[in-house]
Amino acid sequence: MWYIISLVISVILSVLFKNMIGGLLTERGCLNINYLGNDIPVGMGLMFIPVIILGSIPLLNVIGDRTFMFDYIIGVVVMGLAGFIDDTLGDGSVKGLKGHIGKLMHGNLTTGGLKAVSGLMMAAFISFIISASAIDFLLNALIITLSTNFLNLLDLRPGRSIKGFLAVILLVLAFDYSRDMAVILPLLCSVLIYMRDDLKADSMLGDTGSNILGISAGVFIAFFGSWYFKIIWSIFLIAIHIYTERYSLTGLIEGNKVLKFLDELGR
Numbered sequence: 001m002w003y004i005i006s007l008v009i010s011v012i013l014s015v016l017f018k019n020m021i022g023g024l025l026t027e028r029g030c031l032n033i034n035y036l037g038n039d040i041p042v043g044m045g046l047m048f049i050p051v052i053i054l055g056s057i058p059l060l061n062v063i064g065d066r067t068f069m070f071d072y073i074i075g076v077v078v079m080g081l082a083g084f085i086d087d088t089l090g091d092g093s094v095k096g097l098k099g100h101i102g103k104l105m106h107g108n109l110t111t112g113g114l115k116a117v118s119g120l121m122m123a124a125f126i127s128f129i130i131s132a133s134a135i136d137f138l139l140n141a142l143i144i145t146l147s148t149n150f151l152n153l154l155d156l157r158p159g160r161s162i163k164g165f166l167a168v169i170l171l172v173l174a175f176d177y178s179r180d181m182a183v184i185l186p187l188l189c190s191v192l193i194y195m196r197d198d199l200k201a202d203s204m205l206g207d208t209g210s211n212i213l214g215i216s217a218g219v220f221i222a223f224f225g226s227w228y229f230k231i232i233w234s235i236f237l238i239a240i241h242i243y244t245e246r247y248s249l250t251g252l253i254e255g256n257k258v259l260k261f262l263d264e265l266g267r
Contacts, residue, residue, distance in 0.1 A: 002058040003182060010055035010189035017047040018194055022203055030088055034201050035157060043087040044197070045209020048190050049080050052212075055186025063180050071129050072183060072219050075122045079148060079215045082118035083207035086111040090207075115207065119148045122215065130223050139230055140222035146237035147218030148211060153244055155210040158267055159199040160253075162191055165213040169220060176224050187216055199266040 025031070025041035032042035053073060063069050090111040123144035131137035147168075155161035169184060191213070197203050205213070221233055243252070253259045 002061045003185065005058040006055050006182075006185055007189060009058065010051050010186040011193065013051045013054055014047065014190040014193040017050055018044070018197070021047045022197075025203075032087075032204060032206070034204065036201060038201065040201065040203050042204040043084050043206040043208045044194065044203045045080060045205045045207075045212050046084055047194065048187055048209060048212045049077055051190040052076055052186045055189065056183070059182055059185065063183060065180055068130060068180070068223060069183050071126045072216070075126050075144075075215045075219060076187075076212050078118055078122050079115075079211040080208050082115045083152075083209070083211035086115050087206040087208050115211065116149075119145055119211075119215070123148070123218070126219055127222065139234060142234055143222045143225075143230060143237070144215060144218035146234075146241060147221065148214035150237055150240060151214030151217060152207060152210045153240075153249055155205060155207070156250055157263060158201045159195065159265075160263060161205060161210045161213055162195050162198055163262065163265075165191065165217050168217040172220055172224055172229070175229055176226050178224055181220070181224055184216065184220060187212070195266075201267075 021044060022041050025043055025046075030041060030043055031039045034040055056069060056073060060066060060069070120141075123141045126144060127137050127140035131140050151161050151164055154164045169188070173181060194205075198205055221230060225233065240249075243249070253263050
């Protein structure tokens, strides 16, 4: 029953907030030029925050570890707001995680640097709560940090970040199912309701949305993934971040027939 209540709340709120936030962003001029050269609302991931908070209330009656849920919600809110600051105040003059960290090391805080610092702090905070040992803490912090940035890296074409998020969640569900995984239900509802708008390039998730998807995927893997799954995922994340510092991720996707097909699916 509580799952159904959460589902209903999440669906209704997703529809309401999708329309309201889309209108608000357009009215306030929060627009960005997409890859097709069109001005569209950016920061639509903001709609996920109220859905996750309110849709999670019924799940408190069925989730075994409430502390984990609270930590997850805090992470979502912090990273969503950090992303929204980048969406609305960022100038785009500094590119890549390395560039923002470099600026930060010289005492210059960019919006991307703020986002990176927020990601590191939340990864450390959540990992400290859920980890059983120092090694586990380091591994979980690495996963949460790099997963958040990975979904951000994917968000260069319509639907790409969402597809990456859904793929990660399905993989974890397939290999390491747990009742407490219902914590992701409100976000999944909201993502599926919004997905068509993103695929059709009617609006952008922005860093607001990709940050929320990224930290959600990272926390999901860190808390529910097996040790072997986390090791494999960590290796993948490190490899893809090294690759994207030198080469284009879009170029890699478009150069592979399978990845290109999946990337264009639904557009």
